[in-house]
Amino acid sequence: MGEILVQMGRNSQILIIDDNPDVIKMAYEILISEGYQFVSGLSDLSDVIGWIKKNNPELILIDVDMPQVNGLSLLKDIVRAYPGLEKPVLMMVDQKDDESKRLAFKYGAYDFVSKPFNYYEMHARVRNVLSLKERWVKSLQDNSMLEKLLHQQYQQIHNNDLEMLQRLGRAGQLKDNDTGQHVERVSLYSALIAGSIGLPSSQVELIRQTSPMHDIGKIGIPDEILLKPGKLTPEEMEIMKRHCVIGAEIFLSFDSNYEDEKPRNRKVTLKQIYAHESEILRTASLIAYTHHEKWDGSGYPGNLKGSNIPIEGRIVAVADVFDALTTDRPYKSAFSLEKTVELMQSLRGSHFDPEILDEFFNFTDLLEEIQTLHPKNDTKDVHALDAVDKAAQNG
Numbered sequence: 001m002g003e004i005l006v007q008m009g010r011n012s013q014i015l016i017i018d019d020n021p022d023v024i025k026m027a028y029e030i031l032i033s034e035g036y037q038f039v040s041g042l043s044d045l046s047d048v049i050g051w052i053k054k055n056n057p058e059l060i061l062i063d064v065d066m067p068q069v070n071g072l073s074l075l076k077d078i079v080r081a082y083p084g085l086e087k088p089v090l091m092m093v094d095q096k097d098d099e100s101k102r103l104a105f106k107y108g109a110y111d112f113v114s115k116p117f118n119y120y121e122m123h124a125r126v127r128n129v130l131s132l133k134e135r136w137v138k139s140l141q142d143n144s145m146l147e148k149l150l151h152q153q154y155q156q157i158h159n160n161d162l163e164m165l166q167r168l169g170r171a172g173q174l175k176d177n178d179t180g181q182h183v184e185r186v187s188l189y190s191a192l193i194a195g196s197i198g199l200p201s202s203q204v205e206l207i208r209q210t211s212p213m214h215d216i217g218k219i220g221i222p223d224e225i226l227l228k229p230g231k232l233t234p235e236e237m238e239i240m241k242r243h244c245v246i247g248a249e250i251f252l253s254f255d256s257n258y259e260d261e262k263p264r265n266r267k268v269t270l271k272q273i274y275a276h277e278s279e280i281l282r283t284a285s286l287i288a289y290t291h292h293e294k295w296d297g298s299g300y301p302g303n304l305k306g307s308n309i310p311i312e313g314r315i316v317a318v319a320d321v322f323d324a325l326t327t328d329r330p331y332k333s334a335f336s337l338e339k340t341v342e343l344m345q346s347l348r349g350s351h352f353d354p355e356i357l358d359e360f361f362n363f364t365d366l367l368e369e370i371q372t373l374h375p376k377n378d379t380k381d382v383h384a385l386d387a388v389d390k391a392a393q394n395g
């Protein structure tokens, strides 16, 4: 419904519809004598809705009993075109015609005026409907202002959360000695997948904004493990795996409802993450927590399986491993696109969600373009590849 501009009280535009000009004249004289200044009559019933659209009356009176057109049908047409109280209709009904009065209310008339007309009755009923409409319009305007205010407040909170998220991301890059190109590529790959599998655009944008922070938990990993140039020992790998929970907790800690009792030993749950009051921090926490889960349930930290892994985590898992494979590592050169596709396809349905992987590799041209826009650099993202190393060796 567009903005409704109305003149209320005696300045209201009132339309009387009847194919009998004498009836129009009688109703007109009563309304004019009561002080209404803008009263129109319409006896040509060939295009009533067109006339209403053009002249925009605030209240419409229709005679039920018209030889040319059924007044009740006209009432239905108007109510369909103008729901609510935008164009309230008063039906002009014979005093004793109870059936027409019943149908008039059933089809959406707000009241009726008895014929023959009674001056006081017509005045009272017209005044009551206009007063009702005035309150209706005011409540719409109040709601609209409230919605605007709420939207502005939501946007402000969202922007604050986003800025905080980006600062955290930069801090994480400093610790990890990363230039930022890796997370930029993961962000673009993730958004590409999210869009191509048909997620709503708002969710695609949230994933694009938050996926760069998937490894933020690495700021809680000791340097000797995080920056170790070679492969990690099994014990070191267990410590490295904690980055998922640490990352999820970082974002959870910004939720005023989150109780951080034993930060070092605490187990994060999806239920806690889903309860996060901030949409953007909830998504960031979800991705940090689940981006190392695997489709067959053998991932970490929650051993989640199949569609129990949030879609955000399944998407970033594909994007993160793809980027790690196609990037040089201290002890291994980057794989070619063909080799990477072959290797990841061998993990279709075990490590990766099959549908997401298939969708991702529909866009190999775009993937190469993203790599060109964000040139590769050495990455120390050893843990991202641990899961696919065995397959790489076999391949």
Ligand SMILES: [Fe+2]
Pocket (backbone or CB within 6 Å): 214, 215, 243, 291, 292, 383, 384
């Ligand atoms: Fe990670």
